[in-house]
Amino acid sequence: MPRLALYTLVVCLLSVAAAVVSFVNGSWLGVVWVLLAGLSSNMCWYYHRKAKADAAAAAAAAAAPAPAESAR
Numbered sequence: 001m002p003r004l005a006l007y008t009l010v011v012c013l014l015s016v017a018a019a020v021v022s023f024v025n026g027s028w029l030g031v032v033w034v035l036l037a038g039l040s041s042n043m044c045w046y047y048h049r050k051a052k053a054d055a056a057a058a059a060a061a062a063a064a065p066a067p068a069e070s071a072r
Helices: 003-024 030-063
Strands: none
Touching: 003 030
16 A cells, blocks of 8 residues: 555544544534544545556556557
């Protein structure tokens, strides 16, 4: 998993924990933490999918035969 995806996953988990603590304490600030969790989970998904697509493109480029040089 790419580094940015891991960082956003950690942020997502921490913001969910902060939202739970905020709601348990009776604070509506937990809504902000829930929104941050949603944003960071989408970022994690994006960076993970981007890394998979980049790896697949690199594998396809490595497997493709080199173009033949034209005869002059």
